[in-house]
Amino acid sequence: xxxxxxxxxxxxxxxxxSFGPARVFxxxxxxxxxxxxxxxQALSASIRADCKSMTLDDFHLEMEPAYLRDISRKxxxxxxxxx
Numbered sequence: 001x002x003x004x005x006x007x008x009x010x011x012x013x014x015x016x017x018s019f020g021p022a023r024v025f026x027x028x029x030x031x032x033x034x035x036x037x038x039x040x041q042a043l044s045a046s047i048r049a050d051c052k053s054m055t056l057d058d059f060h061l062e063m064e065p066a067y068l069r070d071i072s073r074k075x076x077x078x079x080x081x082x083x
Contacts, residue, residue: 051076051080055080
């Protein structure tokens with residue numbers, strides 16, 4: 001597993017948050033897959049709670065590649081507003 005920069009982790013998490021928690025009910029998923037989905041949903045809820053107390057400076061958007069900054073800023077603002 002590679003180590004990602006914190007800013008890219010935030011971007012990935014915000015993108016996940018923008019689509020909301022996924023509810024997957026499929027008999028084709030293995031127990032391991034279901035556990036992974038549950039962990040992602042728990043992380044999503046935790047990030048959503050943490051975002052409410054953050055400021056835009058906490059997201060370090062200057063570390064994002066230029067082509068991701070606009071969407072990262074929009075997602076950060078959305079997260080901070082609790083949406």
